[in-house]
Amino acid sequence: MAVFDDPLRDHQHLDAADVDHLHHLVGDWQMLADLAFSDLVLWFPPTEEGFVDEEQRSFIALAQARPSTTQTVVHRDVVGDRIRADLKPMVARAWKHQVETNSSDQGMPAPARMRVQAVPVLRGGRTLAVVTLHYSVAALRTPSRLELTYRRCAADLLTMIVQGRWPQGPYEFNSFGGAPRVGDGLLRLDAEGRISFASPNAISALSRLGVADSLEGRSLAGIGAELQRATGVAVDETQPMLLTGKKASRTELEAHGAVVTVRSVPLYRDDERFGALVLCRDVTELRRRDRQLMSKDATIKEIHHRVKNNLQTVSALLRMQSRRMDGEEGRGGLQRAMRRVETIAMVHDSLSKGLEESVDVDELMRRQLHLAAEMAQSERSVATRLTGSFGQLPPDMVTPLALVVTEVVANAVEHGLGTLVDDAPLTVELRAARYADAAGRRRLDLEIVDDGVGVPEQEWTPGLGLQIVETLVRGELSGGIEWVRGEGQDPRPGTKVVLHAPLVSG
Helix, strand or coil, X not given: CCECCHHHCCCCCCCHHHHHHHHHHXXXXXXXXXXXXXXXXXXXXXXXXXXXXXXXXXXXXEEEECCCCCCXXXXXXXXXXXXXXXXXXXXXXXXXXXXXXXXXXXXXXXCCCEEEXXXXXXXXXXXXXXXXXXXXXXXXXXXXXXXXXXXXXXXXXXXXXXXXXXXXXCCECCCCCCCCCHHHCEEEEECCCEEEEECHHHHHHHHCCCCCCCCCXXXXXXXXXXXXXXXXXXXCCCHHHHHCCCCCEEEEEEXXXXXXXXXXXXXXXXXXXXXXXXXXXXXXXXXXXHHHHHHHXXXXXXXXXXXXXXXXXXXXXXXXXXXCCCCHHHHHHHHHHHHHHHHHHHHHHHHCCCCCCCEECHHHHHHHHHHHHHHCCCCCCEEEEEEECCCEECHHHHHHHHHHHHHHHHXXXXXXXXXXXXXXXXXXXXXXXXEECCCCCEEEEEEEEECCCCCCCCCCCCCHHHHHHHHHHHHHCXXXXXXXXXXXXXXCCCEEXXXXXXXXXX
């Protein structure tokens, strides 16, 4: 089902409420297609002149739906197409005179094996569109009671469309998943809320709740009250209104380990409610899987939280140990280890707040950049800046990337100014960019630039921290990294660290 809504935008004869009414109709008309055993197409005059010039008026297909209860007869997608010449007279009559029109009423032969019915969509006494229902003549055999009830329900909904009573606006679905469809189970209620018809699937769904007796003639609200008393499950106070067919909404009935979602559609003739359609679906397995997923998500969050707490404990122990060290070299080694542990803890803290397949790491890296500069051993002031954006990254890239940024920034702060005696602060800038190469592969580019003394011009050997960086980049990120002298002037040419890494799908 698709919606072609360009002709509706800014149309001088339609206001926002009219457009919403058509969208609500299309959003809910799969139920009508299933009940009527027919394909549906929504037609609309494509131009403003179409409302005025009757001779030149044409129609365009805005949307279509196919039934799931029978074979389709409109195999091609017609959304956006102009109306056929043989359909135009009956659609134009339904539009102008606001009456239902059948293909047999036009005195013209109907398309082979197909019967068409045109129904105007009214709101406030004005025609907003026309719905055509396309039936297969071959399927019109002696109907069963279920088929007769389905068609009767479809006729009631069509009458409400002509009277402007359906759709009744957006339904209050109360965030329940697993929307029921006609084939899942159908109950028809009378004005008092008693069940006058129950489809086999509806009987099966309610039997899972422990409703063993015959349903017809019983009050659905009474069944809901019995289930509530038997299970003690608290329910929404509006549920009786729904189960008597007085309110268009959806709820769930739960008993004996089974869950059935129920949706009510009140039926009106003129201004009088004479019954309701109730769709029901057994969602026991769906709810069981939902609970498993919720339990799994909660477990993963708890694991991340505990890992973060354990890492913070390790960091605190390292800090305590470093204070008892006499040698500067040993104290510095423990402080660097503490910094790495705290970086991993910060990543786990971010991951524990969301379990999406990818993580927006810009704010994380902005904080990490600032903290890495603060935690580094330097008596000089340091300014940090993040430009560009990391965007969404897979979680397995975030931890090694954060460690790399921490080590490189700390190295820049601790060694960037060397033996310079000027009081100018050191500036460290992290630049992030994403791009696609000629083969369409997505990559991440990072540059960490400082305005310090720069790396030595002669050959030099990286220390343990930078060796860890190279191992993380090549082993964990499958990328490459290099250190080059910056483009500044002596004695502060600066250092540029360039990192490239492929972006795997999250």
